[in-house]
Amino acid sequence: MIEASGLCKAFAGRAAVRGLSFSVRPGEVAGFLGPNGAGKSTTMKMLTGFLAADAGTARLCGLDVTRQPVAARRLLGYLPEGAPCYGEMRVHDFLDFIARIRGYRGAELGNRIGRVLDLLELHEVREQRIDTLSKGFNRRVGLAQAVLHDPHVLILDEPTDGLDPNQKHQVRELIRRLAPGRTIIVSTHILEEVGAICSRVLLIAGGELRADATPHQLQQRSRYWQAVTLRSSVTQLDEQLLAAVPGVQAVEAAAGGALTLVPEPGCMLLPAVNALVQQQGWALDELTVEPGRLDEVFRRLTRGESS
Numbered sequence: 001m002i003e004a005s006g007l008c009k010a011f012a013g014r015a016a017v018r019g020l021s022f023s024v025r026p027g028e029v030a031g032f033l034g035p036n037g038a039g040k041s042t043t044m045k046m047l048t049g050f051l052a053a054d055a056g057t058a059r060l061c062g063l064d065v066t067r068q069p070v071a072a073r074r075l076l077g078y079l080p081e082g083a084p085c086y087g088e089m090r091v092h093d094f095l096d097f098i099a100r101i102r103g104y105r106g107a108e109l110g111n112r113i114g115r116v117l118d119l120l121e122l123h124e125v126r127e128q129r130i131d132t133l134s135k136g137f138n139r140r141v142g143l144a145q146a147v148l149h150d151p152h153v154l155i156l157d158e159p160t161d162g163l164d165p166n167q168k169h170q171v172r173e174l175i176r177r178l179a180p181g182r183t184i185i186v187s188t189h190i191l192e193e194v195g196a197i198c199s200r201v202l203l204i205a206g207g208e209l210r211a212d213a214t215p216h217q218l219q220q221r222s223r224y225w226q227a228v229t230l231r232s233s234v235t236q237l238d239e240q241l242l243a244a245v246p247g248v249q250a251v252e253a254a255a256g257g258a259l260t261l262v263p264e265p266g267c268m269l270l271p272a273v274n275a276l277v278q279q280q281g282w283a284l285d286e287l288t289v290e291p292g293r294l295d296e297v298f299r300r301l302t303r304g305e306s307s
């Protein structure tokens with residue numbers, strides 16, 4: 001369980017985080033979503049106890065990160081932004097160092113390192129210096145140190161930032177595998193990531209919580225939720241007839257000569273559009289219903305907030 005209550009932080013008198021409160025339960029992967037400068041990293045640093053809050057409290061599994069820092073950090077795995085590791089160390093030596101700091105010795109130490117080398121598929125680079133690794137491997141080393149002690153809580157700051165599509169996929173798969181039984185927060189400004197790994201979205205802008213919802217609920221807030229797109233290569237679609245379908249708010253041109261019918265909030269257009277298509281005898285190449293557009297919801301809720 002992660003609980004933030006009224007967290008505030010200002011730098012040189014400028015507020016970066018303004019009274020954030022939320023909780024994340026075991027088994028949930030919460031996506032911290034927000035534009036650049038929204039306050040995601042600052043919040044994560046306060047949740048992990050690496051930065052003191054000006055006001056408010058952060059608790060991990062009921063432990064206050066400021067008042068019980070050692071006990072709280074035992075339960076926590078943290079991947080800071082950019083996954084900083086000691087570049088001059090070899091992968092195995094670095095993990096050995098982290099394991100010793102975590103208090104492991106003897107067979108348990110070897111087992112822990114072996115397990116994360118397996119989990120993160122790091123065997124082929126175990127003797128390589130960290131500063132010579134590719135970004136993908138570097139991120140996996142960062143994740144390995146974060147999960148070495150099998151923590152209940154994982155806080156991962158932009159774990160896929162700067163990775164190529166294959167590496168992104170691998171890291172997302174790993175987060176999915178780690179999720180059962182753990183409480184995880186992942187920060188990102190990549191919208192596709194939210195749908196791919198998060199069961200819940202905490203949308204942050206200007207240091208405030210703008211939305212706390214499932215990805216599906218956020219999509220439902222899109223003006224394109226249940227929008228209907230039609231395309232025909234043989235028939236000239238009559239825009240006026242389409243605009244007159246009950247519940248149509250707007251008709252917009254879409255890619256490839258298609259038309260998108262934007263619904264009035266809460267209206268299901270498909271049955272009426274279908275009936276019109278049948279009545280007019282239009283031959284269609286495409287008739288699709290949209291699940292909503294996260295990018296549009298994101299823009300609307302965070303308008304003008306990038307810094």
Ligand SMILES: Nc1ncnc2c1ncn2[C@@H]1O[C@H](COP(=O)(O)OP(=O)(O)OP(=O)(O)O)[C@@H](O)[C@H]1O
Binds near residue numbers: 015034035
């Ligand atoms: N140490 C610091 N000193 C001064 N200002 C800071 C410091 N750390 C963060 N800030 C400011 O606080 C605000 C929030 O920054 P933060 O890094 O938390 O945002 P973010 O959402 O993580 O952004 P990004 O997606 O770009 O990483 C920004 O305006 C940033 O410039």
